[in-house]
Amino acid sequence: PLLPVFDAFVIGEGEEVIVEMLELMKRWKGAERERKLKGLNEIQGVWVPQLGRKRVERRWVEELNEKNHPVKQIVPNIEVIHDRFTIEVSRGCTRGCRFCQAGYIYRPVRERSIQEIIDIASEGLQFTGWDELSLLSFSLSDHTGFPDFIIGLKESFPDISISLSSIRGDAISDEIAEVMGRGRKTTITIAPEAGTERLRNIINKDIKDDDIFRSLEIANRYGWNHMKLYFMVGLPGETEEDVIGISRLLNRISGRIKYLNVRISPFVPRPFTPFEYTPQEGIEDLKRKKSFIFKNLKARNVNVKFRSPEVAFIEGILTRGDEAVFHLIEKAWRKGLTHQAWGEHFDFTEWERIVEETGIDVARIIEGGSRHWDNIDCGVGEKYLRVEMKKAERGIITPDCITGCTGCLACPGDPEVYRKAGEYVSVRVKKKKEKMLYRITYRKKSPFYSHMDCIRAVVRGIRRSGVKPVMTEGYNPRPRMHFSPALPLDFTSEEEFLYIHVYGDIKKIPVPDFIEIRNIEEAEKVVSYPYAVYGLTVDNFDEDRLKQVEDVCIINSKDGYIEVVVPSNRSVKRLFEKINIRIIQGRRIGWRREP
Ligand code: SF4
Known part of the structure; x- marks a missing residue:
């Protein structure tokens, strides 16, 4: 759909091709635009649509290493979602879930070694001052160095809390739960995707109900009480039994964990997957399934969010539509339909009106029309996708190719080549320095930041200076500190104070512009002012x-x-x-x- 607006598209991963593109633009600075476009079109993985349809082979990096990982990540001044340092520990997934586009277009799996993960964490945490690490991967537990790299990170940074992006239900072991349980607890996330094992076979999601219950049991044993589950409805081959299976599963789980958050999304078929031709379920059917799930849900402590079927309908048009759909996007934008992913801004009636005005055959797109993206080679062969679709119809599982190549053509056929976890040699935790108490006095220069934004910025600054705070005990360890009473958000301040227990000497604290450190001094005890x-x-x-x-x-x-x-x-x-x-x-x- 975006074909009419962009000069050039990069298909695939950007790390290497962006450098080639920038070099070309630098070399041809001042040259005619046509010449530059022609040059770009000759780079592998780049497509300039106005020069005609061509076969585009995706770009992918064979090796993930420290050089191509951003360490100097941007630290927001206020608290935001994902407020932590992120490390991509691996890329790609060879499980072959048949609904998952990313699982196909990012093949094969490439891993960072355990040592690289620890080195990136060390540099990144020091640079940013964050006290939380997020490990990014399609399926963390599939990394051949799992759980050693988590053990390594925990040993190297005992005060840092680690958030795990996604762990397969069958991968949580006593060992990993024990290691993770030592720090601040985050949520355990499992994506069964379907309510029954039968439907999971169709979509090639090889998780058994027993795996989920076993993980739950272990999580409980080690003090976790938050769990998040992801499901989809409208999957190919879905029956009423599968839909009610979601409610039944939740009813069984709910009594065994304190907080259960569930996200159910309508399935949107995507290009480059075995389901790329399948029809998308209609809005009314999805709504019927939604009420069916809620009607059969007996559990009380479950917070279920169901993604809007109307939003999924529009997403379906954008996902498989061709360039004609651009008129729809343009018209929607001209009518002020921005921020459409936010429920409060989404206006389906207006979308319906625009669809009618443009006369685009959206029903054909939703039904799974033509494969108009077939000039794009995303690595996995089309034949392979067709075979996978046939297997889905018969409910046959395709095993993870780590156990043997299944012939998708995305790599030369030996997944081991890209798996390079290496050995983890346990580090001896360095003896901590002497405990000290400091009184930090600072000025809050801007009225637009909260009291907690200031405290967070100062504590991050202390970490960035290489000094570690002493942490409290318990399930959610925090820096041991005492600070001046809360200041209203829109107030500034000449003198705020923070007492903090740390290991070692604080010499200088790097902080953002809205704060000025006025004094750093050792203190004997905490003094408060009435x-x-x-x-x-x-x-x-x-x-x-x-x-x-x-x-x-x-x-x-x-x-x-x-x-x-x-x-x-x-x-x-x-x-x-x-x-x-x-x-x-x-x-x-x-x-x-x-x-
Ligand atoms: S070619 Fe074989 S080994 Fe490589 S990603 Fe595909 S199935 Fe896996």
Whole structure:
């Protein structure tokens, strides 16, 4: 669908081809646009559609190594989702789940060695100051160095919590649960995808119900109480039994774990998979299945989210549509349909209207029309996909090619070549330095960051300076620290303090621009101040009204600007709200022992 807008497409993985493209653009700086486009079109994996349809062979990197992994990752100043350092431990998957496009187009599996993973973590954590690591992989437990690299990371960075992107239900062992259980607990995620083993055979997802229950048991034993499960509905060959199977499975699981989050998505068939021609289930049928699942769900502690069938319908059009679909996209955009992946912005009625106006035959796309992407060679042969489709119809599993090549043609046929976990030699944990208590004083320069954003930034800065915080005990270890009482979000401050127990000397703390470190000093004990001093600009100042508030003591006032002393445990904003005086600008100036 994006053919009419882009000058050039890169098919495949970018690490190497981006360098070739940039070199060409540099070499031909100032040359005519046509010449550059022609040059780009000659690079393997690059396609310039205006120069005609050509066969494009995807690009892929044969080796993942430290050189092609980003270490200096961007650290957000505020808390965001995925607020952690991410390491891609492997790429590709050879399990062959028949619905999964990524599983086919990223073949073969390539691994980083255990030592590389540890080295990247070491450099990245030091650079960013993050206290959480996320290990990215299609199927973490399929890495031949699993769980050794997790053991290695835990031994090397005992205070860092590790989030595992996806572990197969049959891969959680006592050993791995024990290692993971030592730090902060994250959620265990399992993707059975279908409610019954019969349907899992059709989609080639070789997970048994028993595997899920065994993992649950182990997770429970080691103190996990959050689990996330992923399912799909509308899969090829699905029957009512399979749909009700989802509810039954959840009913059985729910009593065995405290928090169970479930995500159910309508299946959208994708190009370059065995299901690329299959029809997508209609909206009404999906809705019927949704209510069927909820009707049969007895469990109470399950939080089920069902992805909108209407959104899936539009996704289906964009996924398998040809260039004509671009008119639909353009029209939708012109009508202001942006942020359509967000439920509150999605407007299906408007989409239906646009489909009618453009006259595009969306039914043909949803039904699985032509294979108009066949000039793209994504590695896996088309014949192989057809054979897989036939096997799906008969419910025959294709084994993971790590046990023997199944002939998909994505690599020269020896998956071992790209698997290079190596040995993990246990590191002796270095003796920790002496414990120290520090008092850090800082200025909060911007009103747009929260109190916790500041604390996080200072603690990250301490880690970045190479000093490790002392952690609390228990299931969710945190840095052992005490900080000044919360400051309202829109206030600045001249003097905030943070006491933190660390191993070693803090000399300098690198922090983002919205903070300025004013002082770093060793402290004997934590000292707290019962009173805080604020400088406030207010728009309807009334001294008499203010004097009625017992807890506020005015020390200065001039032309709408006042300085007041307030008990540290009281919210200055709330006190002023009560007497109807509006604070336009607020700043914490300092601390006092007496009012
Ligand atoms: S060619 Fe064989 S070994 Fe290589 S990814 Fe395909 S099935 Fe696996």
